[in-house]
Amino acid sequence: MVVAVKRAVLLASAAISFSLKRFAPERLIHESLWQTSAAIFFSVIAVRFFWASFIYPFYFSPLRHLPQPKQTSLLFGQFLKIIKEPTGVPQREWMEEIKNDGLIYYRGLFNMERVMVTTPKALSEAVTLKSYDLIKPPTLIKGLARILGYGILLTEGQEHKVQRKNLTPAFSYRHIKDLYPVFWDQSRDMILGIDKEIASKADGKIGADVEKVEHEINVDGWTSRATLDIIGVATIGKSFGAIEDPNSKLYQTYQTLFKQDWQTQLVGFLNVILPFWFIRALPIPRNIKVEKERLYLSKICFEMLADKRAKISAAKQNNVSDETAGGVDILSVAMQSGAFTDNQIVDQLLTFLAAGHETTATAMTWAVYTLGKFPEVQQKLRDELRASDLPDIRDTSGHITAEQIEQLPYLHAVTNEVLRFYSPVPATIRIAAKDVVLSGQLIPEGTMVFTPLIAANHNSSMWTEDPKVFNPDRWMGPGRANTGGAESNYSNMTFSHGPRGCIGASFAKAEFASLLAAWVLGFETTLIDRDMKDPDVTGGIIRRIKGANALADMGYNISGEAVMAIEWTLFALAYCIVGLRIGVRIARRQQKHVIISDCLLIASALDCLGLIICDTWTYSLGGMRYIPQGEALSAADMKNEVILDKISFASNYFYDTGMYWPKAALIALYFKIIPSTMPRLRTSLYVVTGFVVACAITTCLLDTLWCAPNIASNWSLEEGACSAFNSLLVLQIDWAMNCFSDVAIFVLPFPLLRHLHLNRNQIYGLLLTFTLGLATIAVNLARFITIQTGNNWNAVFIWSMAEMAVAIIVVSLPALKTLLRRKSKTSTTSKSYLDGQHYMVTASRGRSVFARGDPLDDEGSDVELNRVMGKRDVIYKTKEVSVDSRPIEDGDDGGPLGLAWTNNGYDGVGKAGV
Template sequence: MSPAKTLLQGGSFFNGQLKRIQAEPTGEPHRDWINNVPNDGLIYYTSILNEGRLLVTSPQALSEVLTTKSYDFIKPQQLRNGLGRILGIGILLAEGDEHKRQRKSLMPAFAYRHIKDLYPVFWDKSTKLVDGLMSVVRKDGKESVKSIDDAAIVEISGWSSRATLDIIGTAGMGHDFNSLEYPDTKINVTYRDIFSPTPQQRRMALLGLFLPQWFLRALPVAHNNRIVDSANTIKEVSRELIRQKKRNLDSKEKRVDADILSVALESGGFTEEDLVNQMMTFLAAGHETTASAMTWAFYLLCLHPDVQTRLREEIRANIPPIDETETETVTAASLDQCHYLHAVCNEVLRLYPPVPGTVRETGCDTSILGQYVPKKTKILLSPWAINTATALWGPDADRFNPDRWMGPGKANSGGAESNYAFLTFLHGPRSCIGQAFAKAEFACLLAAVVGRFEIKNADEDFKLEIKGGITAKPKNGLTVRIMPVEGW
């Protein structure tokens, strides 16, 4: 390999920077390096067994990896094998021509003209989330939590996850899982288990970096049993919903449903097994990432009550009181009037991208910024680092400042000169197909909750610890004090 001009110094003789990468939250070392290690767009470092990796740090390099040469850079087979057990080999993990085919068939389901028709679904579930939280405050809900006066102490990340699971079920598959009302539904418990990694699961993930999947799957450990059981549950649910939806579409009813599964079925571009894989992808990736964003939003709004107050005032000025509206009255147009709401959402997604990092591997000999990069070289893309790079965002890059998204020309850029400065959804042909869906869902959920409640940290001495994994979240969740605010 022709090494990058910047070779990161230090680390273990045998395992390079692995110890630090494992010890710190996902993306934190890369956030440090991108800001403090002088480089020309690439930083070369070593990891387990001194395997070399390239950290991509500049818009020019990102443009090549994500756009102009995107299909030269594929997801490593170990990653595809591991994630594929839960996510299926859908659009997220497909490669090459198969990915192009899948994306082309699914794009109509994620076009904005279609997403705007889903806003009533998003708002309906947002109001149900508020209703559930209100039942806790009134002490008449099913949750076992501490209630004080006209407020309640709740672990908000669990509520967020259930709300987003119900949304992806309804808007994605035309089926309501009702996990907001019934937290112990089979599908919710399954995902709760999957996204709560055990120490054994983390060790298995590490072993998966250099041991074949067939060997790991044969090991007699509890982790394998959990994954098999979870995958079977998700496949069964997906398959049954697909068959039910197909029966509905084949019936005498000619009405076209608005959910993603209906659009995918009507495209005719997928076999049943293809659709099972897609639904597995959307169920997992489509709810856990937005739930993570919601948790980070509440965390930041607790730290910045002035932002929370300003946001609540805008929501109440533009959206009718939650108890007095039918779901159909809250539309994309009404949410689009809430410019500060979208600024807050974008700033949360910038500072705390739900997926902090992703790995690519060169599928062929190629180059980045004119430097030769041989086949099978690992490439690290770190939204966690890029999104707070001072070279791209200025000296206040690590500060929560929604106003950076306000003003002429800033609503989509945050004032950054390059769109590659915001890497939360990636870019190019492999960018997140559900970006518009996720942003709309996020805005609706946040508007409903902040419009109704004042949110404070339940523990004034709370110290943030970040739990790594596929998504980044506060360790042990986020416990907040919610109090209804009169007038909406």
């Protein structure tokens, strides 16, 4: 929808520009057709953004009267709260606290509208009756398709119906029933593998001694490998061997793809505001790894398809039926249906391999945590399992049937309660494909609809017993085995319902029950941190426990060594650019070497130096060391705490002041190139200057006096002590002023650009400069988002240095253009030159109107325009000039100096090049 609107606006802009050039050329914004089109396009987009963000949601939206959360940010809506907390948690709070009739309205980033369905009636409409009117967001589909392929999970409409119909036989009860022995065998292999790991850590003890050994294991790693092998059997009819080989290429590939780190968060955030093709093209390590692993997975899936096809072909030659030859695994069912191309089959394999093993592994991790948290539940379950006729879990000759698992009521109750209470997928997001009515309310096309799975599971109004308490007994008793005492089918939304409900729900429950039974028979689980009641949870599509996955933890917490390496690299790059700029200035000028913008950049560079000294000092004192949850601070850590707080206060100052020096350098440039004869633009410049100065002063005052007139209060350790750098409100105010001053400075010169006649290379240069300016704003936003999430402070160090370095580089680069310019024959007299033709303009007092320089350079190129002839259409006006000139041929692009404007005031004069 958004892409279609942008394309329509772009086409309309081009059509309007062409019509103006054809029928009313005097009304063109610029002589260049494409520049006029671009100006119209971006103006319309800006107006549309302002309308969609600040006008429509508050004054015209049909949803604005719905119940909604309080304390909404004017710019961000509830976005900051949503990203700071695990997925679904804010919505769960609103669902309990806000009175509603089935819908709650809230706003996301830039006030994008969201609707959350909250009652069984509204849920039934959203996921069952009108499920095909609500589709997955296109940005989400494109992002997930890189890992999952365009399988049944991501298709919509009729295509989804066809795929579901043809894949359903692979998940029939008869087939799942036959898979119970496979579930048990793989679960037993997992237990035996853990035994070997424990024995290796216990000086080779084996047998009965192993039972007495306490050892910390990576639960998520083992369960992921077990479920990957199980889904391998279900998908292609054979195990991948991940349990036996923890370095299995396939397993390591999925660990890489599902790793949650700061790059994943950044890509996810940018995916909301930037085109997918642009994000995918970013040369960041995360993108490179994902693309590499995606190609590997596709290659593996095509090989699986070829192997299965060869097996079926060989079996047919022996007069074996298709079903017997291929089996009833997902791959065979898809091939035998005849409804899928090879590429579509590969997409289905990618979907089931990824989604089919990771969600169950996550549920198993939560189950193990629950066993440690509720030892009475663990013991009751173990008693039931030991009293059953299940074989010894370490007996490699033992086998089970489906009935042996299904006849265990407490195992059934515990699995259902874990899946309800700790739903691995906390929520789903849809977009209205057309205007749709939910719970009696019109939902406009394009509105995002949030289905809170875990919030429904915990909603008091939907359950007879307190749903906020983990209680497997709710599933015990007549008529409660499948309902748990719920008021409605839509009270338990773990697997969703309707046409888009999980096709493998029965498969996942059976697999989970087998894994859990094997674990309880094999081990007694206790929490290492016995006081841990509410573990940290990762955000994202799957709800994981932080720390349960050692791989994800190591990737998520950037080491101090990595921070230092990145920071010093950025620092060295910024200093090289500044040094090169000053060197160019000295080389090109004889009298006036360093001008005001250079001085301001040097001040910024000194602040950058102060920041990296503070960060290096912080690192040396252990301030960047990752401290696992529950680990107490050492005596040395406590001793250094005051010093670290003082360093943080100083680095805060270096960062805040260092960000305003480059802004001042740009403003100094604007004062040089915008003459007093352009009063409106000059007035705007004064306003922006005053705004930026006010922002800088306010930032320093907030940092200093927020807590008290006594600066030392910023590093006080007394109870209830205050520090500006730990205040979320100060952070938000400082960030807002920094961001808005960036935007103001960025847009200020645009009115001047409409007067310029630029050739293609100059246009590319301007686009590059503006793109780098946008990069500064993007880094600023990324730093702010990282701080808001509050879980990766080492990344904040990197973002801070990156923002300062990028700002310095952006302001310095235009002055280096001369290094790339070819030397041309020019006069050393006071003449302006255009493509080798001298264009002489002299003042009445005998002084040259033009001085040396390149107007596309910054102030450091010394564009000194004393007086320039002209009338109404000329940028710089003066009465103190006499003109002695000869005309320039039409089509002249302005020559090597690169700047020209139209002069309609004098006969015989075409374009004047500066």
